[in-house]
Amino acid sequence: MIRISQIKLPCGHSQGALEEKIRKTLRTGSRSLNFKIVRHSIDARKKPQLLDIFTVDVKTGMKPKEEASLVRRLKNKNVIISPGSAYRFPGPGTEKLQHRPVIIGAGPAGLFCALFLSERGYRPVLLERGRRMEERTEDILKYWETGVLDPLSNVQFGEGGAGTFSDGKLNTQINDKTGRSDQVLRIFAENGAPESILYESKPHIGTDRLRRVIPNIRKRIEAAGGEVRFNTVCTEFVFSDLSDDNAGGENTGLRRLMGIRIRTSGDDSGPSDFMPADAVVLAIGHSARDTMEEIFREGIPMEQKQFAVGFRVAHPQRLIDQSQYGISDPAELGKLGLSASPYKLTARASSGRGVYSFCMCPGGYIVNASSEKGHVCVNGMSDEKRDSGWANSAVVITVGQEEFGDPHVLAGMRFQRSLEKKTFLMGKGSIPVQSYSEFRTEYNSDSHDRAPAGSACDSNGHSGIFPGKAGLNETGKDGTCSYTAGSYESDNDNKNGGQAFEAPWAKGRCVKAPLHILLPDQLTADFIEGMEEFGKKIEGFSGPDAVVAGIESRTSSPVRIPRGSTLESVGVRGLYPCGEGAGYAGGIMSAAMDGMRVAEAIAAKFAPFSSQE
Numbered sequence: 098m099i100r101i102s103q104i105k106l107p108c109g110h111s112q113g114a115l116e117e118k119i120r121k122t123l124r125t126g127s128r129s130l131n132f133k134i135v136r137h138s139i140d141a142r143k144k145p146q147l148l149d150i151f152t153v154d155v156k157t158g159m160k161p162k163e164e165a166s167l168v169r170r171l172k173n174k175n176v177i178i179s180p181g182s183a184y185r186f187p188g189p190g191t192e193k194l195q196h197r198p199v200i201i202g203a204g205p206a207g208l209f210c211a212l213f214l215s216e217r218g219y220r221p222v223l224l225e226r227g228r229r230m231e232e233r234t235e236d237i238l239k240y241w242e243t244g245v246l247d248p249l250s251n252v253q254f255g256e257g258g259a260g261t262f263s264d265g266k267l268n269t270q271i272n273d274k275t276g277r278s279d280q281v282l283r284i285f286a287e288n289g290a291p292e293s294i295l296y297e298s299k300p301h302i303g304t305d306r307l308r309r310v311i312p313n314i315r316k317r318i319e320a321a322g323g324e325v326r327f328n329t330v331c332t333e334f335v336f337s338d339l340s341d342d343n344a345g346g347e348n349t350g351l352r353r354l355m356g357i358r359i360r361t362s363g364d365d366s367g368p369s370d371f372m373p374a375d376a377v378v379l380a381i382g383h384s385a386r387d388t389m390e391e392i393f394r395e396g397i398p399m400e401q402k403q404f405a406v407g408f409r410v411a412h413p414q415r416l417i418d419q420s421q422y423g424i425s426d427p428a429e430l431g432k433l434g435l436s437a438s439p440y441k442l443t444a445r446a447s448s449g450r451g452v453y454s455f456c457m458c459p460g461g462y463i464v465n466a467s468s469e470k471g472h473v474c475v476n477g478m479s480d481e482k483r484d485s486g487w488a489n490s491a492v493v494i495t496v497g498q499e500e501f502g503d504p505h506v507l508a509g510m511r512f513q514r515s516l517e518k519k520t521f522l523m524g525k526g527s528i529p530v531q532s533y534s535e536f537r538t539e540y541n542s543d544s545h546d547r548a549p550a551g552s553a554c555d556s557n558g559h560s561g562i563f564p565g566k567a568g569l570n571e572t573g574k575d576g577t578c579s580y581t582a583g584s585y586e587s588d589n590d591n592k593n594g595g596q597a598f599e600a601p602w603a604k605g606r607c608v609k610a611p612l613h614i615l616l617p618d619q620l621t622a623d624f625i626e627g628m629e630e631f632g633k634k635i636e637g638f639s640g641p642d643a644v645v646a647g648i649e650s651r652t653s654s655p656v657r658i659p660r661g662s663t664l665e666s667v668g669v670r671g672l673y674p675c676g677e678g679a680g681y682a683g684g685i686m687s688a689a690m691d692g693m694r695v696a697e698a699i700a701a702k703f704a705p706f707s708s709q710e
Contacts, residue, residue, distance in 0.1 A: 099123065099155045099164055100135065100179035108139070108147040108433035119155060122176065123167065131156040138298035139435070144423030147433060152296075154179045184276025186213065190702040197222050197324075197706050198699055199357065200378040201331050201388075204258020205685045206676025207380035208314055209281065210692035215323030218705030222372075223323060226330040226362045226385070227255030230312045237262065241605040244526050244597075246470055249328070249362045253384040253468035253651075256327065257311035260685040262466070264458040264479040265302035267294055269686040277690040288313035291481070299439060303481025322707060331388060332369050333358035334377075334395050336669065354671035376671055376699050380692060381678040383654040384468050386510055389678075393507055397658065398668040401506050402680050404653045405455065406516060407493030407624055408612065409463045409475045409646040410533065411602040414438075416642060417459070417488045420635040427484075436460065437483040440490070442638075444630040448619060450494050452627025455652055456684075457490035459483045463646045465528050465605030472517035474650045475528055478604065487602035491649040492631070494623045509655030519615060520648045527597045529610030533643035537625055540613040602644065612647045654680050664698040673698065 104118050119132055136152035157164060168176055198214055200207045203225035211223040226249060227233055233255035236247045248254075252262045267285070269278055282294050285302065289310040294300035302310065315325055336352035356373035381388050392399055414437050419425040421438035430436065437460035443453040456476070460483030466476035477489050501508035523529045595609040613621060632639030657680030659667045666672040675681065675695045682688035 098179040099157060099168060100152065100177050101155060102136075102152045102175040102177075104151040104153065104175075105140070106149045106151070108149050108435060110149065115151060115153070119153060122173070123155065123157070123171070125157060129158055134296040136298060137293075137296050141422055144421075147422060147424075147435070149434075182276055182279070183274060184280045186217065187697050187701045189217070189700055189704050192703050194219070194375050194703045194706045196356070196373045196375055198376040198378065198703075199224065199372060199374040200380055201357075202258070202380035202382055202385070202676070202678070203227075203256050203315075203325065203327075204380060204382045204676065205260055205688040206258075206682060206692035206695075207378065208257070208311070208318070208692065209284070209689040210378050210380060210675060210696045211318050211323050211325075212284070212314060212321075213693055213696035214699065215318045215321040217700060218322070218707035219700065219703070220322045220324070220706045221318075221378075223318065223325045224329045224331065224359065225256060225325070225327050227251075227327065229315075229327050230256045230261070230308055233257075234308055241465060244606055246467055248468060248470060251468045252464060252466040252476060253382065256315065257307065258382050258688075259384065259466070259476070259651075260688070261307050261311055262304050262464060262476070262478050263456065263685075264461055264477060265304055265307045265481075266456070266684065267300040267302065267686050268684065269690070273690070277693050278686060280693070281686060281689045284314070285310060288317065301479070301481075301483075303483070304478050305480045328362045329359050330362045331357045331359055331391075333391065334397070334669075334672070335371065336395075352669050354669050374671070376673065376703065378673045378675050378692075378695055378699075379658065379666075379679055380675040380688075380695075382676070383651055383678045385678055386469070386514070389507065389510060389656060392658065396668070397666060397672065399506050400657045400659060400680075401498060401501070401504070401509055402653075402655060402657045403495055403497040404509060404655055405453075405491075405493035405495050406513070406616070406620070406648065406650050406652070407452075407455075407491055409477060409489050409649050410492050410628070411463055411487050411489040411644040411646065412638065413642055414460050414486050414488045416637045417635065420637075427486075437488065440488075440635060442490075442492075442627075442631045442634060444627040446494070446623035446626040448623055450620075450623050452492065452494050452623055452630075454631070455491040455493050455649075457488070459488050460485050461487065461489055463489050463528065463603045465603075466651070467517070467521075469514075469517070471521055472514065473521040473524060473526065473528065474513075474517050474648055475646050476649070476651070485602065489602060489646075491652065492624060492627060493649055493652055494620050494627070496620070500617065500620070506656060513650045513655060516615070516648050516650050523610045523612070523615065523647075524608045525597075527606040527608040528603060528646050529612055529615075530600070530603075530607045530644060530646045531610060531612045532641065533628060533639060533645050534641045536613045536645050537628070537639075539611065540621055540625060600644075603646070607646070612645050615647055653683050654678050656680060663702070664695050 132153045132155040138150045140148040198221040200211050200223045211221045214221045228250045233250050236250040253259050290302045335355045358369040360369040415425040418438050439457050439459045458477035458479040461479030464478045467473050501512045597606040597608045600607045628639045658674035660674050661667050673695045676688040676691050682691045
């Protein structure tokens with residue numbers, strides 16, 4: 098097979114143009130050939146003249162030696178013999194499993210770990226504290242409509258994990274030479290994702306389609322001998338001292354995991370059951386705070402980790418498209434085969450902190466992503482078509498022990514919680530929002546009494562400068578901004594900052610609020626610096642059409658659970674920290690790949706469970 102790179106065609110080209118270009122490149126004339134797209138990207142450097150850039154693999158029908166000879170004759174650096182697939186799952190180990198492997202958490206890491214183990218005879222048991230997709234979706238939609246939160250079934254907890262209610266981006270910054278990333282994409286496509294994810298440079302599924310894909314993966318796990326239990330939470334880890342086994346050497350002082358205790362989610366007073374296990378995969382996600390607290394109480398080694406906090410910022414998608422493509426009309430973009438455009442922005446504040454866009458959602462929504470009562474946090478989400486007319490992204494600042502003010506391993510988690518509690522008070526449970534123009538003006542004003550660094554509001558959820566209710570205009574998917582600095586009427590009698598309202602760029606009720614006093618002063622200053630810098634890169638980014646929503650606090654896990662060369666916890670044999678919650682991933686792709694990696698480690702050590710019966 099021959100691989101051709103850097104095939105350039107104008108966006109909106111005819112259906113047969115790619116094959117014609119391939120034939121011209123290979124000089125094959127009318128010879129029969131088949132090809133598949135390996136990679137596709139957009140070149141917008143000379144916007145509005147946009148180019149499709151393809152890499153393709155071509156079957157010419159020639160023998161391998163003939164193809165090699167053709168490649169040599171062409172003397173084209175973009176034409177080579179196609180490399181083969183790199184991924185190989187390891188052969189099985191020899192140690193006998195006394196019990197089936199247990200995986201805690203049905204996010205991408207847990208699902209892919211369970212899938213790879215189940216399809217190789219290990220019959221894992223996958224535990225998820227939340228509900229299956231069908232029920233979870235109903236619970237989340239109800240929360241966005243009514244504001245009544247179910248702590249067990251929300252944007253963070255339930256089948257598929259937090260990534261299911263996101264943009265469904267499948268990007269990874271990992272330079273993967275193992276083939277795991279291609280394997281993850283292939284599995285998504287086999288279970289209902291669009292085939293385009295196999296070759297797009299920035300693949301995404303979209304939350305609406307991902308909700309159909311995840312149950313198909315679950316059914317595949319069950320068909321292969323795995324078991325999935327919902328509404329089940331791990332409450333305790335049970336150990337034995339390895340010194341009892343006369344292990345000695347490097348194992349002195351370590352503990353061996355004997356199993357876990359589980360109970361029905363939400364039934365804190367009910368009895369717990371002991372589940373014995375030789376291997377437990379800890380794929381809990383970044384929001385399982387009760388489990389993190391239990392891990393700390395149990396003395397399982399854990400480290401404080403930096404993460405990022407900030408705000409979601411929304412803009413009319415037309416503004417972003419004009420900057421990225423030189424075209425703002427969605428219909429014109431559609432003719433070119435293009436959808437809403439993404440962006441990626443970074444800056445360095447004068448404080449030295451990094452400020453950057455994160456989890457950008459073209460044509461998407463800001464969503465209320467809370468999972469604890471009395472707390473509010475936000476995330477971003479897009480459907481497959483990315484057609485809301487609004488773009489949003491987190492604009493966040495890196496934080497660590499300096500901001501936490503405490504070396505305690507859980508100080509980052511406590512910092513998150515304190516900000517989310519303040520956000521809840523500020524919005525009375527709704528998403529607090531503010532136009533960026535007002536955010537900047539109020540923060541920089543010398544005429545108002547700024548709250549102390551780190552404080553949000555008083556116990557009533559308001560301050561002396563709390564704005565009044567919103568006066569919103571109707572808007573459609575054309576992206577016309579209905580939320581600008583001048584769109585509010587004063588209402589000093591409304592102590593919760595105004596009447597809750599629905600916004601075209603949000604899922605969940607919103608309320609006008611003074612977000613400029615939510616973060617510590619220096620972080621707010623860094624945010625404004627970053628926004629102003631981004632405004633130099635994308636015209637209008639820091640202008641009157643920008644809307645700020647808060648708080649974005651769960652960009653990644655606030656802890657890392659160290660693991661050794663076998664991927665087991667450095668303090669507990671048989672416990673495998675995995676995925677984003679353990680500090681080893683940062684999105685759907687990297688979490689799924691880490692789940693695969695842990696499955697490989699378990700399989701390399703143990704013989705399949707099915708072969709032992």
